[in-house]
Amino acid sequence: MTIRIYKEVYIEASHRLMHYKGKCNRLHGHQWRVEVWAEGETAGDSMILIDYNLIKETVNRYDHEVILNKNDPMAECIGRYQDVVKTDGDPTSELLSERLAAEIQAECDNAGIRATVTRCRVWESTSCYADWER
Template sequence: MITRIYKEVFFEATHRLIHYRGKCFRLHGHQWRVEVWIEGTSDERTGIVLDYNCIKEVVGRFDHQVILNADDPMAASIEAFHPVVTTPGDPTSELIAALIADMINAEAARQGLDARVAKIRVWESTSCYAERTYDRQ
């Protein structure tokens, strides 16, 4: 039987989009909201699909961070004063959704669990989000 769980997590972070022409080209911050739907088989012993804290810890890796494209020339300068989370492209809500989903899936696999992200939403503001859905494989 497949079970689905849901977790909502918030984090604060700064980013900029170097390939965008507009306000988001400048370094700025958001309170990000992440909603994650996980599906899988409950563990026979614990009855848990995936510990909610696992999701919180993965998302927490972005909390109070500067998130920049790995090609952003600003990254090296900021790194001298503060750690920088680099991404393989502009850190859009779309890309961050994909990265978080991959990180959660990798952690579930590392724990030997039959659990994976079914859907994820990453809210960049109260009116804008990116959503990714995944078919069960």
């Protein structure tokens, strides 16, 4: 029997869209809302598909972080003073939805969890989100 789960996590993080023409070109922050859907078959006595904490802990790696394109000159400058999460491309909600889905899937695979992340939605404000779907 296939089971589907959903988890919602909120984080605070800043980013900058280096290649954007407009105010998002400047370093700024958001309260990001991340929604994750997964499906598969439960295993063992717990009957848990994925521990919700695994999803939360994976997403929380981005909490209170500065997220920048690895080629952004700000990444090196800010990196002298604190850690910077570096992405392959501008850290848009589109890029982050795909990246978080991949990271959560990798955590499941590494733990031997037979589940598939099927969707990851990243909201960067209350009115806009990007939706990655398998």
